[in-house]
Amino acid sequence: MSEYGGYIPSPTPDTAPFWEAAKHHELRIQHCNDCGEYYFYPRPLCRHCLSRNVEWRAVSGRGTLHTFTVNYRSGRASPFPGAFVIAIVELEEGPRLMTNLVDVEPDPARLRIGMAVEVVFADITAEITLPRFRPAAPAR
Amino acid sequence: MADSRTLRGKVAIVGAAESDELGRLPHKPALQLHAEAARNALDDAGLGKGDVDALFSAGRWSSAETADYLGIKPRYCDGTLIGGCSFLAHVHHAMAAIAAGICDVALITHGESGASRVGMPGTRWTPDSVNGQFELPYGVMGPPTQYSLVATRHMHEYGTTSEQLAEVAVATRKWAALNPKAAMRDPLSVADVLASRMISYPFHLLDCCLVTDGGGAVVLTAADRARDLRRAPVYVLGAGEAVGHALVSQMTDFARWDAAERSGAAAFAMAGVRHDDIDVAEFYDAFTIVPILGLEALGFCKHGEGGPFVSGQRTAPGGAFPLNTNGGGLSYTHTGMYGIFIIIEAVRQLRGECGPRQVSGAQVALCHGLGGIWSAAATLILGTDAA
Numbered sequence: 247m248s249e250y251g252g253y254i255p256s257p258t259p260d261t262a263p264f265w266e267a268a269k270h271h272e273l274r275i276q277h278c279n280d281c282g283e284y285y286f287y288p289r290p291l292c293r294h295c296l297s298r299n300v301e302w303r304a305v306s307g308r309g310t311l312h313t314f315t316v317n318y319r320s321g322r323a324s325p326f327p328g329a330f331v332i333a334i335v336e337l338e339e340g341p342r343l344m345t346n347l348v349d350v351e352p353d354p355a356r357l358r359i360g361m362a363v364e365v366v367f368a369d370i371t372a373e374i375t376l377p378r379f380r381p382a383a384p385a386r
Numbered sequence: 387m388a389d390s391r392t393l394r395g396k397v398a399i400v401g402a403a404e405s406d407e408l409g410r411l412p413h414k415p416a417l418q419l420h421a422e423a424a425r426n427a428l429d430d431a432g433l434g435k436g437d438v439d440a441l442f443s444a445g446r447w448s449s450a451e452t453a454d455y456l457g458i459k460p461r462y463c464d465g466t467l468i469g470g471c472s473f474l475a476h477v478h479h480a481m482a483a484i485a486a487g488i489c490d491v492a493l494i495t496h497g498e499s500g501a502s503r504v505g506m507p508g509t510r511w512t513p514d515s516v517n518g519q520f521e522l523p524y525g526v527m528g529p530p531t532q533y534s535l536v537a538t539r540h541m542h543e544y545g546t547t548s549e550q551l552a553e554v555a556v557a558t559r560k561w562a563a564l565n566p567k568a569a570m571r572d573p574l575s576v577a578d579v580l581a582s583r584m585i586s587y588p589f590h591l592l593d594c595c596l597v598t599d600g601g602g603a604v605v606l607t608a609a610d611r612a613r614d615l616r617r618a619p620v621y622v623l624g625a626g627e628a629v630g631h632a633l634v635s636q637m638t639d640f641a642r643w644d645a646a647e648r649s650g651a652a653a654f655a656m657a658g659v660r661h662d663d664i665d666v667a668e669f670y671d672a673f674t675i676v677p678i679l680g681l682e683a684l685g686f687c688k689h690g691e692g693g694p695f696v697s698g699q700r701t702a703p704g705g706a707f708p709l710n711t712n713g714g715g716l717s718y719t720h721t722g723m724y725g726i727f728i729i730i731e732a733v734r735q736l737r738g739e740c741g742p743r744q745v746s747g748a749q750v751a752l753c754h755g756l757g758g759i760w761s762a763a764a765t766l767i768l769g770t771d772a773a
Contacts, residue, residue: 253518254513255520255523315538316586316587317525317527323522354588
């Protein structure tokens, strides 16, 4: 926890349930009961239809690597000491989010768009846990 | 819906200029760069400050603050801020306002201390912003780490290569060599681009635009008044703008620039011209991948064919498709919100003022701007009297 040098988010009333769930190592996003769509990032009015008839649902944490970059620069708010992967993951429920791909060499030649990934949780402070993703374990 | 074609050619750009200097200017706060550019553009038009009754501006200030610094008291003020293409959107808005009779002379200004950061208010991204919560914690360090997400996906879907990206940097540098105001004028090869250090995959250093200080401004008025002014009018034949997303993670399709598809279609519909009528094109080039997606989105080639389109130095001086004739954001200047410079170069090309880099007989120019992180787009089609 003490090694994290990255940017620390500050939840708002709109987003607090997401961060509270993450703290308990659970990925929760919103689902609209009117239009039937999941969406991300959190907001109380559905991004598809503006309905307030939305609920928080735990999702599987499984998805695919949609695209990525490997950042080689260091900066004031770098979450990792060396090169690292910034990824867009498409959740199996549909929405996409930005994350880091971890437990893998940050080498573009070893990353494959479409590869299966799964969520892991990084406790960066006592209050904030970041959902990150790693290559999915082979099916058991 | 109203027919946008009734606006074609109703308004003209009558003045266009940069600030007194471009480059690294730690002695000049950003608003001073607005003012220099404004004065130079009004001088170019043969107009005075007292003629201006509408101010359009974008940046880290409200347009009221910019008006105050300039000592202008506009009756029409527009601070539309959709990223680096805001100034192209301002032309769109000014066109509508002038045609509606709401204002007579519109001044559009830009000034940014992008490199020296003098007189630049701080970031808008607080830890409780959406960006601060859902993107910055993953190590986003400015545009290279975000624009690259689209480049990687485009390479995956279409086989676009690093060599094709480098072709854009090389061709743009050749144009810059012909522009005395360009910051980077030394010859460049594809091998040089590929050998430059990796910034954020797949971008090498030389796939990325410059970071400079500077300003630019343009002046518009109604076509009938424009004909009495100092310079040959450059008519706004078509204009369009569109916004897709703000957070790059929410981009609809990472291999297609949807905002550009919409802004381009609107501009072509208003102008009533065909792609092969375009004599010269100025595309926002924050990174080498951006013109490639822009060319696809605007229909100059099919989706996925942008890489082959720019290959073989087709966009360089003497090539079939003159692109970014000022040397672009890659080699001429890039203050942060570069869009105004695209308009300035297109105006100069259509007036025939460009000396060794002049595209012979240019009558119709296309300007295509980019905003945010592939978020917004604005497109202008400009033409001479003959167009």
